[in-house]
Amino acid sequence: xxxxxxxxxxxxxxxxxxxxxxxxxxxxxxxxxxxxxxxxxxxxxxxxxxxxxxxxxxxxxxxxxxxxxxxxxxxxxxxxxxxxxxxxxxxxxxxxxxxxxxxxxxxxxxxxxxxx
Amino acid sequence: xxxxxxxxxxxxxxxxxxxxxxxxxxxxxxxxxxxxxxxxxxxxxxxxxxxxxxxxxxxxxxxxxxxxxxxxxxxxxxxxxxxxxxxxxxxxxxxxxxxxxxxxxxxxxxxx
Numbered sequence: 001x002x003x004x005x006x007x008x009x010x011x012x013x014x015x016x017x018x019x020x021x022x023x024x025x026x027x028x029x030x031x032x033x034x035x036x037x038x039x040x041x042x043x044x045x046x047x048x049x050x051x052x053x054x055x056x057x058x059x060x061x062x063x064x065x066x067x068x069x070x071x072x073x074x075x076x077x078x079x080x081x082x083x084x085x086x087x088x089x090x091x092x093x094x095x096x097x098x099x100x101x102x103x104x105x106x107x108x109x110x111x112x113x114x115x116x
Numbered sequence: 117x118x119x120x121x122x123x124x125x126x127x128x129x130x131x132x133x134x135x136x137x138x139x140x141x142x143x144x145x146x147x148x149x150x151x152x153x154x155x156x157x158x159x160x161x162x163x164x165x166x167x168x169x170x171x172x173x174x175x176x177x178x179x180x181x182x183x184x185x186x187x188x189x190x191x192x193x194x195x196x197x198x199x200x201x202x203x204x205x206x207x208x209x210x211x212x213x214x215x216x217x218x219x220x221x222x223x224x225x226x227x228x
Contacts, residue, residue, distance in 0.1 A: 004158070031214055042122075042220035043159075043204065091158055095214045103214040105149075107158030 002026075004108035006092050012114045013082050021077045021111045023092030029106070034067055034077045035091040037110070043091065049075065082115045089113075119143070120207055122219030129195055130227050137190045137222045139205035146210050148181055148188045153202040153221075195226045 005024040013019050025032050031050050037043040047067045064080045073094075079086055089110040095103040121140045129135055139148070147166040151159035163172050165181035165188065172179045176199075178191040188205055202223050206216040 033215065035218070040125075040220065043206075043218035045215055048215055093158070097214065104161055104164070105159075105214065105216065107151075107160070109156060109158050 004092055004094055004106050006090075006108035006111050008111060009109065010112050010114075012116065015084060015115055016081055019079045019082055019086075019113060021079075021090050021092075021113070023075045023077070023094075023108060025073045025075065025092065025094035025108075026106055027073050028096070029073070029094035030097055031095045031103075032069065032075050033093045033095075033105070034075070035093060037089040037091055038087075046077070046090075079113075082113075084115050087113055087115045120205055120217055120219040122205055122222055124222060125220060126223050126225075128225040128227065131196055132194050133226075135192050135195055135224070137203055137205075137224075138187070139189065139207075139219050140187045141207065142186065143207075143209065144185050145207035146185070148185070148205060148207045149216065150179055150188070150190055151204040151206060153204060159202075159204055192224075195224075197226045197228050200224055200226050 007022045033048040034046040035043045036046050046065050049069050067075050067077045069075045089112050091110045092108040093105040095105050097103050123138050147164055149164045150162045152162055153159040163174055163179045165172055165179055168183045168185045170181045176193045180189045192199055202221045204221045205219040208216055
Protein backbone atom coordinates (compact mmCIF):
# COMPACT_ATOMS: atom_id res chain seq x y z
CA UNK A 1 0.00 0.00 0.00
CA UNK A 2 0.90 3.63 -0.24
CA UNK A 3 1.14 4.19 3.49
CA UNK A 4 1.06 2.60 6.91
CA UNK A 5 -2.39 1.46 7.96
CA UNK A 6 -3.45 0.69 11.52
CA UNK A 7 -6.54 -0.98 12.89
CA UNK A 8 -8.64 -0.56 14.83
CA UNK A 9 -8.46 3.22 14.97
CA UNK A 10 -10.25 3.23 18.32
CA UNK A 11 -10.43 0.50 20.92
CA UNK A 12 -12.10 0.46 24.31
CA UNK A 13 -11.16 -2.40 26.61
CA UNK A 14 -11.99 -3.42 30.12
CA UNK A 15 -9.09 -3.50 32.52
CA UNK A 16 -7.48 -6.91 32.61
CA UNK A 17 -8.46 -7.88 29.08
CA UNK A 18 -5.97 -8.60 26.32
CA UNK A 19 -5.83 -6.31 23.28
CA UNK A 20 -4.38 -6.78 19.81
CA UNK A 21 -3.60 -3.89 17.46
CA UNK A 22 -2.71 -4.44 13.82
CA UNK A 23 -0.30 -2.58 11.55
CA UNK A 24 0.04 -2.97 7.80
CA UNK A 25 3.30 -1.31 6.84
CA UNK A 26 4.76 -0.32 3.50
CA UNK A 27 5.83 -3.12 1.21
CA UNK A 28 9.61 -3.32 1.09
CA UNK A 29 10.16 -1.62 4.44
CA UNK A 30 12.45 -3.67 6.60
CA UNK A 31 12.10 -2.18 10.04
CA UNK A 32 8.88 -1.75 11.94
CA UNK A 33 8.34 0.11 15.21
CA UNK A 34 5.55 0.41 17.73
CA UNK A 35 5.46 3.65 19.70
CA UNK A 36 3.17 4.64 22.53
CA UNK A 37 2.12 8.27 22.61
CA UNK A 38 0.59 9.91 25.67
CA UNK A 39 -0.08 13.50 26.57
CA UNK A 40 2.72 14.85 28.69
CA UNK A 41 4.99 11.85 28.25
CA UNK A 42 5.52 12.07 24.54
CA UNK A 43 6.25 9.10 22.36
CA UNK A 44 8.27 6.10 23.50
CA UNK A 45 9.27 3.06 21.52
CA UNK A 46 7.67 -0.13 22.76
CA UNK A 47 9.11 -2.68 20.41
CA UNK A 48 10.68 -2.97 17.03
CA UNK A 49 11.65 -5.63 14.55
CA UNK A 50 14.10 -5.83 11.73
CA UNK A 51 13.77 -7.78 8.53
CA UNK A 52 11.73 -10.92 8.82
CA UNK A 53 12.10 -11.45 12.54
CA UNK A 54 8.79 -12.70 13.77
CA UNK A 55 9.55 -11.95 17.37
CA UNK A 56 10.14 -8.31 18.13
CA UNK A 57 12.77 -6.83 20.33
CA UNK A 58 10.95 -5.33 23.24
CA UNK A 59 11.99 -1.89 24.39
CA UNK A 60 9.76 -2.16 27.45
CA UNK A 61 10.65 -3.82 30.75
CA UNK A 62 7.11 -5.09 31.12
CA UNK A 63 6.39 -8.47 29.58
CA UNK A 64 2.80 -7.48 28.89
CA UNK A 65 3.77 -5.92 25.57
CA UNK A 66 4.84 -8.05 22.64
CA UNK A 67 4.63 -7.91 18.88
CA UNK A 68 4.56 -10.50 16.18
CA UNK A 69 5.25 -10.13 12.50
CA UNK A 70 3.68 -13.04 10.65
CA UNK A 71 4.39 -11.35 7.33
CA UNK A 72 7.02 -8.80 6.45
CA UNK A 73 4.54 -5.96 6.12
CA UNK A 74 2.18 -6.97 8.93
CA UNK A 75 2.67 -6.62 12.67
CA UNK A 76 0.38 -7.18 15.62
CA UNK A 77 1.02 -5.49 18.95
CA UNK A 78 -0.38 -7.49 21.81
CA UNK A 79 -1.05 -6.03 25.24
CA UNK A 80 -1.86 -8.53 27.92
CA UNK A 81 -3.88 -7.81 31.06
CA UNK A 82 -4.45 -4.19 30.14
CA UNK A 83 -4.18 -1.51 32.82
CA UNK A 84 -5.69 1.96 32.88
CA UNK A 85 -2.22 3.37 32.39
CA UNK A 86 -2.09 1.65 29.01
CA UNK A 87 -4.61 4.18 27.65
CA UNK A 88 -2.73 5.94 24.87
CA UNK A 89 -2.33 6.26 21.13
CA UNK A 90 -0.27 3.40 19.72
CA UNK A 91 1.65 4.39 16.62
CA UNK A 92 3.16 2.02 14.11
CA UNK A 93 6.02 3.22 11.94
CA UNK A 94 8.16 1.58 9.32
CA UNK A 95 11.38 2.43 7.51
CA UNK A 96 13.43 1.09 4.67
CA UNK A 97 16.35 0.20 6.88
CA UNK A 98 17.60 0.25 10.45
CA UNK A 99 21.20 1.30 10.37
CA UNK A 100 20.88 4.94 9.56
CA UNK A 101 19.32 7.60 11.71
CA UNK A 102 18.56 9.49 8.56
CA UNK A 103 16.11 6.84 7.47
CA UNK A 104 12.63 8.24 7.09
CA UNK A 105 9.99 6.78 9.36
CA UNK A 106 6.50 6.58 7.92
CA UNK A 107 3.86 6.55 10.62
CA UNK A 108 0.36 5.18 10.65
CA UNK A 109 -2.52 7.26 12.00
CA UNK A 110 -2.46 5.37 15.27
CA UNK A 111 -4.81 3.25 17.32
CA UNK A 112 -6.32 5.05 20.30
CA UNK A 113 -6.76 2.63 23.20
CA UNK A 114 -8.92 3.47 26.19
CA UNK A 115 -8.82 1.10 29.14
CA UNK A 116 -11.75 1.40 31.54
CA UNK B 117 18.86 6.58 28.24
CA UNK B 118 18.83 9.53 25.87
CA UNK B 119 16.29 12.23 26.63
CA UNK B 120 15.06 15.09 24.52
CA UNK B 121 13.46 18.02 26.26
CA UNK B 122 11.17 20.10 24.13
CA UNK B 123 9.90 23.56 25.00
CA UNK B 124 7.48 25.12 25.23
CA UNK B 125 4.95 22.36 25.67
CA UNK B 126 2.08 24.59 24.58
CA UNK B 127 2.14 27.73 22.45
CA UNK B 128 -0.81 29.85 21.38
CA UNK B 129 -0.10 32.82 19.14
CA UNK B 130 -1.79 35.14 16.70
CA UNK B 131 -1.50 34.81 12.96
CA UNK B 132 1.55 36.65 11.65
CA UNK B 133 3.68 36.23 14.76
CA UNK B 134 7.02 34.44 14.82
CA UNK B 135 7.85 31.57 17.14
CA UNK B 136 10.67 29.24 18.09
CA UNK B 137 10.47 25.73 19.48
CA UNK B 138 13.48 24.27 21.25
CA UNK B 139 14.72 20.72 21.58
CA UNK B 140 17.56 20.08 24.04
CA UNK B 141 19.51 17.11 25.29
CA UNK B 142 22.66 16.31 27.20
CA UNK B 143 23.33 13.54 24.68
CA UNK B 144 24.83 13.76 21.23
CA UNK B 145 22.66 12.69 18.33
CA UNK B 146 23.86 11.56 14.93
CA UNK B 147 20.76 13.06 13.37
CA UNK B 148 17.67 14.89 14.44
CA UNK B 149 14.29 15.00 12.81
CA UNK B 150 11.30 17.28 13.16
CA UNK B 151 7.79 15.98 12.67
CA UNK B 152 4.38 17.62 12.55
CA UNK B 153 1.32 15.74 13.72
CA UNK B 154 -2.31 16.72 13.21
CA UNK B 155 -5.21 15.36 15.31
CA UNK B 156 -6.10 11.80 14.40
CA UNK B 157 -3.04 11.39 12.22
CA UNK B 158 0.47 10.07 12.67
CA UNK B 159 3.57 12.29 12.69
CA UNK B 160 4.80 13.42 9.29
CA UNK B 161 8.47 14.15 8.72
CA UNK B 162 9.35 17.78 8.03
CA UNK B 163 13.14 17.68 7.96
CA UNK B 164 16.23 15.72 8.96
CA UNK B 165 19.43 17.46 10.07
CA UNK B 166 22.66 15.51 10.39
CA UNK B 167 25.55 17.98 10.54
CA UNK B 168 26.40 20.12 13.56
CA UNK B 169 25.54 23.74 12.82
CA UNK B 170 23.33 22.78 9.90
CA UNK B 171 20.48 25.11 8.98
CA UNK B 172 17.64 24.00 6.75
CA UNK B 173 14.78 26.10 5.47
CA UNK B 174 11.39 24.87 4.41
CA UNK B 175 9.36 27.87 3.26
CA UNK B 176 8.61 29.79 6.48
CA UNK B 177 10.19 27.12 8.69
CA UNK B 178 13.87 27.25 9.65
CA UNK B 179 15.50 24.30 11.38
CA UNK B 180 18.87 24.44 13.09
CA UNK B 181 21.05 21.69 14.52
CA UNK B 182 23.40 22.79 17.28
CA UNK B 183 27.14 22.72 16.72
CA UNK B 184 27.54 19.97 19.31
CA UNK B 185 24.56 18.03 17.91
CA UNK B 186 22.83 18.10 21.28
CA UNK B 187 20.09 20.59 20.50
CA UNK B 188 17.90 21.87 17.73
CA UNK B 189 15.40 24.60 17.10
CA UNK B 190 12.46 25.18 14.80
CA UNK B 191 11.61 28.77 13.92
CA UNK B 192 8.40 29.68 12.14
CA UNK B 193 8.08 33.09 10.55
CA UNK B 194 4.71 34.78 10.10
CA UNK B 195 2.75 31.83 11.48
CA UNK B 196 -0.53 30.92 9.81
CA UNK B 197 -3.54 29.00 11.17
CA UNK B 198 -2.52 26.11 8.92
CA UNK B 199 0.66 25.74 11.00
CA UNK B 200 -1.42 24.58 13.95
CA UNK B 201 -0.39 21.13 15.11
CA UNK B 202 1.87 19.09 17.34
CA UNK B 203 5.55 19.53 16.53
CA UNK B 204 7.87 16.73 17.59
CA UNK B 205 11.63 16.54 17.57
CA UNK B 206 13.23 13.12 17.44
CA UNK B 207 16.85 12.10 17.61
CA UNK B 208 18.85 9.06 16.58
CA UNK B 209 22.23 8.09 18.00
CA UNK B 210 25.09 6.20 16.40
CA UNK B 211 23.92 3.03 18.06
CA UNK B 212 20.15 3.40 17.85
CA UNK B 213 19.97 3.38 14.06
CA UNK B 214 16.56 4.49 12.89
CA UNK B 215 15.09 3.94 16.36
CA UNK B 216 14.18 7.44 17.45
CA UNK B 217 13.96 9.15 20.81
CA UNK B 218 11.13 11.66 20.77
CA UNK B 219 10.65 14.89 22.66
CA UNK B 220 7.35 15.45 24.45
CA UNK B 221 6.10 17.68 21.67
CA UNK B 222 4.97 21.28 21.32
CA UNK B 223 1.29 21.89 20.71
CA UNK B 224 1.08 25.00 18.56
CA UNK B 225 -2.15 26.89 18.01
CA UNK B 226 -2.18 29.79 15.59
CA UNK B 227 -5.28 31.93 15.96
CA UNK B 228 -6.65 33.86 12.97
